[in-house]
Amino acid sequence: MTTIDLNTDHPFARALKQAGLRLTPQRLAICRLLAASHDHPSAQMIHDELSVEFPSLSLTTVYNTLETLVDLGLVNELGSVGPDGIRYDADTQPHVNLACTRCLQVIDLPSHHVRLLEEEITSSSGYAVKGARVLYYGLCPKCQKELRA
Numbered sequence: 001m002t003t004i005d006l007n008t009d010h011p012f013a014r015a016l017k018q019a020g021l022r023l024t025p026q027r028l029a030i031c032r033l034l035a036a037s038h039d040h041p042s043a044q045m046i047h048d049e050l051s052v053e054f055p056s057l058s059l060t061t062v063y064n065t066l067e068t069l070v071d072l073g074l075v076n077e078l079g080s081v082g083p084d085g086i087r088y089d090a091d092t093q094p095h096v097n098l099a100c101t102r103c104l105q106v107i108d109l110p111s112h113h114v115r116l117l118e119e120e121i122t123s124s125s126g127y128a129v130k131g132a133r134v135l136y137y138g139l140c141p142k143c144q145k146e147l148r149a
């Protein structure tokens with residue numbers, strides 16, 4: 001298990017505080033885990049990982065914290081991939097997410113086109129874009145190989 005740094009100076013922690021949430025160790029741990037994770041975790045995955053250290057952490061707290069971070073534009077909601085439900089991404093720079101419907105892995109794929117698309121959307125609509133969900137799904141190379149074997 002990763003050690004969780006409870007530094008309240010984390011940008012996510014500051015944003016939660018500004019949004020009026022009390023900075024509990026649980027909420028700080030959720031912020032840290034999200035920022036450090038490349039797995040695009042679901043609320044359940046975050047809960048499972050943190051409940052070892054915080055046995056009193058409720059799934060509702062995880063959901064509420066995620067919802068606030070999404071509202072603030074700090075985390076993107078990617079949509080659901082498997083039985084675990086919606087997956088979250090703390091990287092809000094324009095990129096593509098690819099989900100495998102078999103092993104449920106979600107990866108990042110940098111894309112010049114998505115970057116240009118976001119610029120185009122912003123300039124032609126006048127919207128202040130707060131987030132995006134660019135999720136492609138299919139079978140990852142490893143799962144394709146396993147199915148052929």
Ligand SMILES: [Zn+2]
Nearest residue numbers: 100103140143
């Ligand atoms: Zn796979």
